[in-house]
Amino acid sequence: MLPCTGRIDESLLLKSFENGADGVMVVGCLEGDCHYVNGNIRARARVQRVYEILGQIAIGPERVRMYNLSAGEGAKFAAFTTEFYQKIKELGPSPITIARQSKPREVPVS
Amino acid sequence: MITGTPKPIDEVLSMIEAYNKIIVAGCYGCVTVCRVGGDKEVQVLSSTLRLAREAAGRPVEIKEVCLERQCDPEYLEPMRPYIEDYQAVVSIACGAGIQFMAEKFAKTPLLPGINTGFLGVTERQGEWAERCQGCGDCVLHLTGGICPVTRCAKSIFHGPCGGSVGGICEVDKEIKCGWQMIIDRLKSLDQMDNYGKLKPYKGWDASRDGGPRRIIREDMK
Incomplete structure (x- = not known):
């Protein structure tokens, strides 16, 4: 858990996939309502860059997505989470997960 | 600063095709400032390469390093004890740094992870422009x-x-x-x-036309 999506950078998101995530959902505050002025705007740009990277390496760009909501929107959070979960379920396991299941891993993630 | 742009990931993957144990080396100099070859970019490129190779069923082991500068010999020396344990180095320093590392470590292939650009300035976030041709x-x-x-x-x-x-x-x-x-x-x-x-008329004798240039300052030796 990070206190602000502005702390997220591309390598953290990519590490999640290295560590076996099939999808990564980034949930930030509403745009224009960041306690740290523009943390969520920075996060949006970084998520976009990871989206592009994943599209280039056959992991699939749709496995990362950013959502914005306020801390008081519990129902919306649940709806977003369900939506993303369903999306990842449709996509199935990531190629990393499939590769690891198909044969023993040769190289540990550093 | 010396600027640059990342090489397309397919090009880097193609360069490392034959290897399964490599170093990705960044530089804390100019390429960190223009956000193409610093510590963060080392992490991102390394993760990207690992993910791509593992998804393709051919994992690659990567040591991530970022040197103070790749264009000065004293900062390259710390790599000497371990560099030959790896099959190649993808350097995301400028062309000068990559070449200098290649000179110092004759037995290790050096692969460029960026395309070096020009001597320039940061006009605004994410925008660099050329100012000097040396x-x-x-x-x-x-x-x-x-x-x-x-x-x-x-x-x-x-x-x-x-x-x-x-x-x-x-x-x-x-x-x-x-x-x-x-x-x-x-x-x-x-x-x-x-x-x-x-x-x-402009005298170009101090420019590139005579081949690679050198600066020799006896007072600094």
């Missing part, structure tokens, strides 16, 4: 601090050419005429007399 004979004191070699598309030396229209270069509507900028600046500085002090 011609070896600076005239900025006569040209209001604006370089005719770099800012003029033709590197001409004595005022705007016929392709300058309304302060815009004929090469591209996005490029301001370097000479129009120089004259405007000299006027604002009340230094138009400098215009007449420019040499009748």
Whole structure:
């Protein structure tokens, strides 16, 4: 858990996939309502860059997505989470997960 | 600073195709500032390569390092004890750093992870622009601090050419005429007399035409 999506950078998101995530959902505050002025705007740009990277390496760009909501929107959070979960379920396991299941891993993630 | 842009990931993957144990080496100098070859970029490129290779069923082991500078020998030496344990190095320093590392470590293939650009400045976040071509004979004191070699598309030396229209270069509507900028600046500085002090011709003997250049300063040895 990070206190602000502005702390997220591309390598953290990519590490999640290295560590076996099939999808990564980034949930930030509403745009224009960041306690740290523009943390969520920075996060949006970084998520976009990871989206592009994943599209280039056959992991699939749709496995990362950013959502914005306020801390008081519990129902919306649940709806977003369900939506993303369903999306990842449709996509199935990531190629990393499939590769690891198909044969023993040769190289540990550093 | 020396600027650069990342190479397409497919190109880097193709370079490392034959290897399964490599180093990705960044540099804390210019390429960190222009966000193409620093510590963060080392992490991102390494993760990307690992993910791509593992998804393809051919995992690659990567050691991530970022050196103070790749263009100075003392910062390369710490790699000597372990570099031969790896099959290749993908360097995301500038071309100078990559070449220097290749010179120092003769048995290890060096692969460029970026395309080196130019000597430039950060105009705004995410936007860099060329300012100097290292011609070896600076005239900025006569040209209001604006370089005719770099800012003029033709590197001409004595005022705007016929392709300058309304302060815009004929090469591209996005490029301001370097000479129009120089004259405007000299006027604002009340230094138009400098215009007449420019040499009748530019001596290019200090520039690239004689091959790779060297600077030797006996006082610094």
